Amino acid sequence: MYIRRILVLLAILSLFSTCRPLKRPVNVNFAHLYNSEINVVQPEYSILHHHTDSTKLTIYINPDELLYVRDATEDFFTSRFQLSWYLFESFDSRILADSARIRFTDTLTIDPKPFLERTVNFATPPGTRYTLFTEFEDLNRRSRHQDALTPDKLHPYTSQFFLFAENKNSVFSTPFFLSLQKNFEITYAKALDFELSAHVFPVHDNIPVPPFVITDNQIDQVPEMVADTSFVLNFRNGKSSVITSHKGLYHFHEKGNSEHGFVAYAFHPGFPDVSGSVDMLRSLRYITSSDEYQQLFTYNDPMLATERFWNRSAGNPDRARELKNRYFNRVNNANILFTSFVPGWQTDRGMIYIIFGPPHSVFKTENTETWRYTEGINIPSATFTFNRIDNKYSYNHFALERDQAYRSTWNHAVSIWRR
Structure with a gap:
């Protein structure tokens, strides 16, 4: 009897030791996703639905971010890392x-490879938009x-x-960030013959106003967009191609159903980098007066205009260079x-990120993000909440909950850029 009890106890302990605790994305601080300086290792992921009932996740790791340790028995250095993942049917789900x-x-x-x-898999x-919570760990460095x-x-x-593919x-x-005037081959996950409708929309030119301004003139509702051009993509054996002859937002969707589709971006040469583009000037709207902003466009060269602006604002060339690099990196x-x-x-999150920098904490739910900044030498204390805006073009659009109480916080943050 005694031996039987011992065996049962050992079996129970063994069961508990093999059960991993359930990890969920709620209550996780995701600030590191917006600040590359927080984590040493920063894997990147791509998702491809290569079969009807399965998905392939590809992980890309920079080997310079891993710790390689000399093997005790061999004359070589080895890194050890692992990926844990937890699939839920929604962000807030407990199942x-x-x-x-x-x-x-x-x-x-x-x-080594780059x-x-x-x-x-x-x-x-x-039929579902899942949430995949991932945890990548460098086992040698004990970082995640x-x-x-x-x-x-x-x-x-x-x-x-x-x-x-270019x-x-x-x-x-x-x-899909696409260069202009290029031919791209498009491959579908299945070797099928079908057609997609395509519409190219001009770049929306609205720039968010400061967070203390409460107005209807915001991108918290999807604006009415009229296509510059339309065409049809013919897929044969799962392949087609498109030439990015027009600047703008490319919306590809099932014929007769614009809700079933996806977008690609051909906003300007070099995007997402704004160097040399008119967006260098337009993005300065957050820290310029109306007169200063209009003055920027009197120059033929955006690079020259920004140089003049930062030299006037900073007072000396070294500080001008530092501020300019920090601003445009953001x-x-x-x-x-x-x-x-x-x-x-041009989004609300982009505006706050540029002016205040990466948030110190980011907590998410299915349809919200809450950013918190703790007070520092050049950062006022603030909390911002963003709500996801449902639309057929992007699952990545959020609108700020605006409040007149942000006035002093915003003005202080902007003044730091102008000292």
């Missing part, structure tokens, strides 16, 4: 649809990076069913992080 943990190794070579690439029945991805299978024409060495998944990052149906710097 786990699937999960796994996979360990990888890599051996340091004389001529990125390590690993893939995993997981089951995703169609968490993310919340959105495998979108609401319909068979989301962006994650497609790949774009040439055989340049194949990429969503988001503009470029905003384009990468927050682009929706408008460039990221």
Whole structure:
């Protein structure tokens, strides 16, 4: 009897030791996603729905961000890292649809690749927009990076069913930032024959007003957009092509159903980088008076106009260079992080990110983000809440909850750029 009890106890302990605690994206601080200086390791992910009931997740890791340790028995250095993932049917769900943990190794070579690439597959029945909570860990350094991805299978024409390629060495998944006047091959996940309608919309020119201004003139509702041009994409055996002959937002969708589609961006040469473009000038609207802003456009060269502006504002060339680089780095990052149906710097999140910098904490729900800034030498204390705006073009568009109480906080933050 005694031995039997011991065996039962050991079995129970064994069961509990093999059960991993459920990890969910709620109550996780995602500030590191908006600040590359927080985490040493920063994996990137791409999602491709390569089968009706499954999805391929590809992880890209910069080997310079991993710690390689000399093997005790061999004369080489090895990194050890692992990916844990938890699939939910929504961000706020407590019900786990699937999960796994996979360990990888890599051996340091004389001529390492710029990125390590690993893939995993997981089951995703169609008809749902899932949340995939990932935890990447460098086991040698004992550091980790968490993310919340959105495998979108609401319909068979989301962006994650497609790949774009400018040439055989340049194949990429969503988001689709396209160069102008280029020919791109488009590959669908399945070798089918079908047609997609395509519409090209001009770039929306509205710039958000400060967060203390409460007005209807905001992109908190999707504006009425009229296409500059329309055409049809013919897919044969899962392949088609498009020439980006027009600047703007490219919307591809199922014929007769504009709700089932995806977008690609051909906003200006070099996007998401704004260097040399008119967006260099337009993005300065957040810290300029009306007269200063109009004066910027009297120059023929955007680079010259911005140089003059920063030299006048900063007072000396060294500080001007520092402020200019910091400001436009944030503009470029905003384009990468927050682009929706408008460039990221033109969104509410982009505006706050540019002026205040990366938030100190970011907490998410299914349809909200709450950013908090703790008071520092050059940062006032503030909390901003953004709400997702439902639209057929982008799942990445959020509107700020505006409040007149932000006036002093905003004016203080802007004044720091002008000292």
